[in-house]
Amino acid sequence: MRSGLAEDRGGPAPAESKALTPEPPPRALTPRALGMGSAIGAVMCLSNLYVGLKTGLAFPVALISCVVGLGAWRALARVRGSAAGSGLSLVETSAMQSTASSAGYSTGGTIVSASVAWLMLAGQHPPGWALFLWTLVVSALGVLFAVPLQRAFLRREPLTFPTGLAAAAAARTLHSGGEEGRQGARVLGLAALGAALLALARDGLKLLPTSLALPGAVGGVPLASLSFSLETGLLPLGAGALVGLRIGASLLLGAVACFGVLVPWLHTRGAITEPGFMGALGWSMWPGAALVTSASFTHLFLQRGAVRRSFAALLGRERASEALPPSAEVPRGWLLAGMAVLSAATVVLGAYAFGIPPHLGLLGVALSFALAVVACRVTGETDVTPSGPLGQVAQLAFGALMPGNTLANTAAASLSGTTAAASADLLTDVKAGSLLGALPRQTFLAQLWGCLIGSIVIVPAFLLLVPDTSALSEERFPAPGGLFVAGVAQVLASGLGALSEAARWGSLAGALVGVALALLEQRASESLRRFLPSAVALGLAFAIPASLSLSMFLGALAAALLARSRPAFALVAMVPLAAGLIAGESLVSLCVALFEALGGAR
Template sequence: MSSSSPSPSPSELRIHPNAPPPDAPGASAEQDPERYWLEHVYQGGSRQLTVRAVIAGMLIGAVMCLSNLFVILKTGWSLGVTITACILAFAVFGTLRSLGLLRKEFTDLENNAMGSVASAAGYMTGGGNMAAVPALLMLTGTLPSGGWLVLWFAVISALGVFAAIPIKRQLINIEALPFPTGTATAETIRALHGHGEVARRKSRLLGLSGLVGAALVFIRDARFTWLTNLPDKVSLPFTILGKKASAWSLSFDFSLLLVGAGALVSFKTGWSMLLGAVLTYGFLAPAMVSQGAIPEVTYKAINSWMVWTGSALLVSSGLLSFAFQWRSVARSFKALSGLFGGKGAQEEKDPLAGIECPPSWFPLGFAVLGPIAIFLMAYLFHIPWWAGVLAMPLAVVMGVIASRVTGETDTTPTKALGPVTQLLFGGLAPGNIPANVMSANATGGVGLHSADLLTDLKSGWLLGANPRQQFIAQLFGVVAGAAVVVPVFHILVPSADVLGTEEFPAPASMVWAGVSKLLSTGISALPETARVGALCGALLGIFLVLLEKWAPAKAKPFIPSASGFGLAIVIPGSSSIAFFLGSAIAEGLRRKMPKLAEDATLPVASGFIAGESLLGIALALLKAFKWMPK
């Protein structure tokens, strides 16, 4: 739906089956969408934020957070968790009830509240959190202790939740921005709780594919004397400069995680990644090895040179794409002007005063948590206090922008907002690497969690949920996510040497570290070939975005995705090949068997990802505690 629409249509509001037709007496959505919602959609007496919904959300969210941690270290992306969490919770509670262990049915609004908890926990890896912290480790070799990092993540994420309060009603109630993932979550919850067979089929697919993914990683990675392991990869059948293709990272990986992740991205992103991998590792890397710019044929050596080209492409394309969304940014600043003193949707006789979060919670939240965040910046990362103070209003601005862009496009622009903050603090505090990285983490984390809460609130708006209870649910999820992500990260990444390898390419961290290092040392510190590569990457990023913007509609499907192409430059070629395979299989299903694709793609792909990532983490823990040979 266009953001210029003055109010939601009655058909959009009438997602709940009990809502009356738009021509019923008293229906006045066009005149007052909030009153219409209150009278015809809101389910005030239903169970929502129950103890079991909170506990289930924290547990499922923690599990999804660990899965996302593994995925982001592999691919640089955090994947959506809310729909998967809702399917999983429905299956678990349905099973418990069928066994007679529960008396009360798990309602749709309980599932929605559970999803708010789970999404806040699951997205703890996003918003720059698991880009900035690994980048800081790579650049400085040290990190604060685990307890301090848990507090840092929790405070920054909670600030994002509070930042969503003053803009929620304008973006969701009045403008009715689509928030596509939130809308899809509401539809999924309706399908789960309205059609038992659909829910059972999806939950079975999720469970079975999870077992398959876990079994594969066990056979591949578990080091027991009685087990014959699968190889990690199989080289493509050719050589480059006398070395096998696998030496250039061009191989087939035995990894369903990457195939599953590929199934969740568009086919355009998938083939763009394949194209980027072929050009990078099949042509550009060999050319640089021949010139001596890359000293040896290993992934780490190739990546140390390629990261400048890939980073420049990702940053330039992200910033230009963001610039083309200037209307959203302008509307965001217009909304900011109404945060203090303007009435906006807050009429004197507010029909939702007892349901929406009170406007006073926004300044109170920042008054309490803001000083803590500023103290943590100064104490943990040696960021000047004035820079920490500046980061707070900047974080609010980034939260408002990120929320609107997410509402209109379903894409949270962390990849653009992070470098913008890095550039800003690179000028204000030159040479201060922790300030450069962690200030961007602060603004990115606020932006992501603000957008995440509003996405959940969109689902609640369509289902008739209580937004104040969803706000509280997110705070529970923030605590759960922060508590689990830090200790497991320390186990998976005991030192900076693990990052930038084929096991954990950590492409997002490589980009953040590259931008910070460049701002600190200046471009003249780079080798000449790397400077040329960075310039070519930046120009290519700009060219691809402009081509996508201005090309005829018929040509756009054939224009490579700038983000997919750029990502392929900074991850192993084998990962891009697996992504392409997953996206091609999903696209083939969508074209040949659309019904099967609609029912199976999300649960099967999510199961592959969860099964492999969680058992991969479990095996890493066993090896770390020396309960299994490495």
């Protein structure tokens, strides 16, 4: 208790009152924190939608929301003076960040993959109300899945969750109100402005090309045809700066191995008839998915004890010795009731709108929890959530249980992919919140609110941007994630024997490499581990254009060089710089795309 309490009450406080009267938790879920988080989450939700349709990637929002939110609040305070009130506290910042992260990331992961795949296969979208409810219910279910996993991955075996650590550090730096915070805000604004102007010149005014082709050829195939080019946008550079040099170098290594070596070689042998990116993706998605999935499950197998404790915690059979006070935790009653309601809603929606029989819907919910464990594990270590590959694991299971039903297959991918992303995002936010003084219960509630906001924003925007299959093209929205899911569904409907020989051998090789890298990473020393390629990044490089991998590597390299040459400046400015590049370009490009979509509709 505070020492001044006795004087405030006008008399001495009994000694036992210190033990009997609990300290009330600081207020985190204030209207201004939730409002600012909702606004930022809506903006970043649209940004990730655009980036996902273009590249198949989605970027976590936890770090970006801290920088953008505190910078925006300070700008509002300067403009409106006292009307803006006092600055956000650290726990309010945590609530704002959790809301924005959930809205901007958790709800959109499979919109650009499984929902696109549904459109490709069915020729039309499911009813808008069904897509909205599915997005909301499944993302909220993923948040609930993560609650018992906190004990396994944040307390007994505290994983890094790099974005969570960085978000907390950024919040503390910007919250200090010193020159560092002002410098970060200036860098953020200038980076966003520069990226926005460049995107406007390229996408809106058509004054610049989207990429600059690299000269040369491999095996008689021009590098430009193999998707090796320099992106004229700044967004991939910002993304590379955020993921770091190890991930960036792994992406480049994967791109060179896939599109610089294997694809030209297979083309000369006739296994790939069209060596361009979209043509090569029909083969490259198989070794890429096998690599990521096998590495993830190898990590899971090596951590069997953590998985056992996770299920034990879910059932309430084991409590951590460092358990928090009951007022800090998510009540067990909330968890069980929420699980029951949302699981039932998932089963009903799956049966009514997506053609999944109820008993298989229950199986899908159980499988999604197991895959959420994998997602949290991988995210905690690598800061990359393999929600797409884990969705394909669900596709494989439903392909065996419901052969020939491609649409139910894509719904299963959406279920597992969305819950995996939402679970990993909650643990990232809890990691950040614990360092800022927020309670897990507060983070949990902010996350659920963000699921609602994100669902309200992303579903109408997606239906507007992609009204039909004509919007899916290499020039407009390639949506490689959707192509991947649709391809898996079609192959499973025809049987695994329909895979080409090259795809079967590629899948086997990818699986072996994933297992080997996971084992090496587990047994290597800390000094050696940072030089090992990331299996997740290697696999992702097989499913995105080589130009994007190259640009992200260049961004990561530039960030590493800046950190070495000017460490003090990089510590303050790197995250705002990267966040500004991503937000500025994606939002302007999105507005241009929405304007064109509305013009086409008229």
